[in-house]
Amino acid sequence: MSSGLGNRSPPLWPTGTRRGVPPMQGMSGASGGVHHGRMGQDDVIKGTDDDAIITPTSSIKKQIVSLGCGSDTRYFKFKAKGLSVHKYFEIDFQESTAKKAAVIKKNKAFTDIIDDPALKLGLGGTELYAQDYCLLSGDLREFTEHIVPKLKAQGFDTSLPTLFLSECVLIYIQPRDSDAIMDWVGANMAASLFVVYEQINPNDAFGAMMLRNLKARQIDLPGIHAYPSLRSQEERFLSRGWLAAKAVDMNTLHASLSDEEMKRISTLEIFDEVEEWQLLAQHYCVAWAYRVKAQQDPDQAKLVTLLSNAVSEK
Numbered sequence: 001m002s003s004g005l006g007n008r009s010p011p012l013w014p015t016g017t018r019r020g021v022p023p024m025q026g027m028s029g030a031s032g033g034v035h036h037g038r039m040g041q042d043d044v045i046k047g048t049d050d051d052a053i054i055t056p057t058s059s060i061k062k063q064i065v066s067l068g069c070g071s072d073t074r075y076f077k078f079k080a081k082g083l084s085v086h087k088y089f090e091i092d093f094q095e096s097t098a099k100k101a102a103v104i105k106k107n108k109a110f111t112d113i114i115d116d117p118a119l120k121l122g123l124g125g126t127e128l129y130a131q132d133y134c135l136l137s138g139d140l141r142e143f144t145e146h147i148v149p150k151l152k153a154q155g156f157d158t159s160l161p162t163l164f165l166s167e168c169v170l171i172y173i174q175p176r177d178s179d180a181i182m183d184w185v186g187a188n189m190a191a192s193l194f195v196v197y198e199q200i201n202p203n204d205a206f207g208a209m210m211l212r213n214l215k216a217r218q219i220d221l222p223g224i225h226a227y228p229s230l231r232s233q234e235e236r237f238l239s240r241g242w243l244a245a246k247a248v249d250m251n252t253l254h255a256s257l258s259d260e261e262m263k264r265i266s267t268l269e270i271f272d273e274v275e276e277w278q279l280l281a282q283h284y285c286v287a288w289a290y291r292v293k294a295q296q297d298p299d300q301a302k303l304v305t306l307l308s309n310a311v312s313e314k
Ligand SMILES: C[S@@+](CC[C@H](N)C(=O)[O-])C[C@H]1O[C@@H](n2cnc3c(N)ncnc32)[C@H](O)[C@@H]1O
Pocket: 029, 030, 034, 067, 068, 069, 070, 071, 072, 091, 092, 093, 096, 138, 139, 140, 141, 166, 167, 168, 169, 172, 173
């Protein structure tokens, strides 16, 4: 039995190609786990069908912050589909954002989607700024001191409803640092939805093997023992004052996908055995939670309904 986390690397988000969004050439793609999780995260993000948090029809201005974005192309896929956000921020280490910024800047498929003549590189080519898209460099372990001021300098607005995304990122940093990000978001944002996708269940046989295989590739997951189960992933939010939290493993999320989405995934299948996939899927979870401050106006009340639906409906 293999861990499913070996060297197999599926294409980065194949639907992107279908929708005219190319992969980030020259950047390493997401691992199988990340790839499958993104399908689950998108399902969570969609929330309700008609007036989801990120639909063109929703009148509410909103932001997205992708923590540790890597080579993810979700902004481009969203926009290619006609969805819009007030601003989409991506953050990663400088080495990673420099490569991503260069790929985007020289690729017409990306710059056409950004569709902003004022698009410009910054900080020696490690950052990109456009009207609704911003790629920032920095270390998430210095979120409050360094990342927040950078976000604010690019128009990040704490009064706007904001979706924070972390796909296989927070688990790479010490819990005190990832908790500090959640605490800052909870304390400072008027309304936020936080979605985390990461590994769980390190203590069973498969989990132990998964960690050994990662270790052999010099990858540590310092966060996995702090939040090793679905319950602890929910508690992580609830104990710090988030209003509702939900965590499910990827088997559960798969079961809730539409027939159309399941059909699409089956064409991408990267595992030989269903059992192998199910075992791996037990070791990946999506956890999400929302938090809002005082509800003063009708838009805010509508937003609260959307957010609570997004957490309670799954
Ligand atoms: C497994 S990759 C996931 C990338 C992306 N979220 C995706 O879904 O494809 C983890 C990413 O987190 C970034 N990362 C890890 N620790 C970080 C830190 N302390 N500050 C900024 N980025 C970090 C890495 O550089 C890498 O791009």
